[in-house]
Amino acid sequence: MNYIHKVFILLCCTCLAGNIAVAKNKKVVVDPSGKGDFTTIQAAINSLPDSSEQPVTVYIKKGIYKEKIYLEKSNIILEGEDEDGTVITQAVAREEWLCDHPSDWGCATMNVNGNDITLKNLTVTNSYGFEVTEDRLIHCPNDTSWNHEKLIKKNSHQMALRTIKANRLKAIHCHFKSMTGDTVSPWNVTEGMFYFKDCFMEGGVDFYCPRGWAYAEHCRFLAHMGEATIWHDGSAVEDSKTVLKDCTFEGYDGFKLGRYHRDAQFYLLDCTFADNMADQDIYRKVVTTNVIRWGHRVYYYNCHRKSEHDFSWMANNLDKAKGSPTYKDINAKWVFGDRWNSLGE
Secondary structure (H helix, E strand, O other), rough: OOOOHHHHHHHHHHHHHHHHHHHHHHEEEEEOOOOOOOOOOOHHHEEEEEEEOOOOEEEEEEHHHEEEEEEEOOOEEEEEEOOOOOOEEOOOOOOHHHOOOOOOOOOOEEEEEEEEEEEEEEEEEEEEHHHHHOOEEOOOOOOOOOOOOOEEEEOOOOOOOEOOOOOOOOEEEEEEEEEEEEEOEEEEOOOEEEEOOOOOEEEEOOOOOOOOOEEEEEEEEEOOOOOOOOEEEOOOOOOOOOOEEOOOEEOOOOOOOOOEEOOOOOOEEEEEEOOOOOOOOEEEEEOOOOOEEEEOOOOEEOOEOOOOOOOHHHHHHHHHOOOOOOHHHOOOOOHHHHHOOOOOO
């Protein structure tokens, strides 16, 4: 047996041993100090099989991980040691990313295209808007102008969490943070199902913008700027919807609750709004050529401003929704049906 054959066999055995360890323990540890299985999150993800019958946990010790994450495998749990102490961060403006890439896939701090993904006890930050305080003129190879220069604005879209094809994505005790728009962008309008619990989200325009089916409970939303806090795209399937239950909304003086420019369906239950929120119902974006087939579908139940009088548009109106669901009807099971039965922590 020659040297090359020996090396090949050694490498195969090493990979097999690693897969056996994962299959046996269902857990790998990331520790920046070198005391775990890996020092980076992406290396841990790369070591896993594309999918497995049982969830595999990547346990991430406290630390600041300056990584761009690509998670394109399935049935994986990314679990931090501490929500505030386990921080994944990048500074990326979407428009600048497009100068060097053919599409905007990858412009987020965490880019997820796998199914059955759980995020727990993590902070995921796109820090561009916190670090860059002025607009920047940069060389942009993909720009069509004669000198290939592009102005990157400080309030450019800055995604912390982004999906395109992911389904059954769950986030629990997570902090998603950017200064401007599209902070949390779970985008799978045809079949995507997304669940958020006890999360803190902050950003600018449309910074929580799910497509498809979404359910958020006990979450906090903080608006830094922009024309709306939440957004929804339910244009592919009439039944798709976004539900927010027992959530709080706060932000700059006059911040607006939400908007849409495609068919959408909003349910807000037991939500609390800061007194400085604008007197503006979730509204249809004025400039749009999209045909709205199913009308204005925005529904409230037991929603109030924190201490001031409530606005008239937040009055209970579940009876106006298709099927007239009651408050007791509306839960995660009602949103996802039998397509997702594993929502337990």
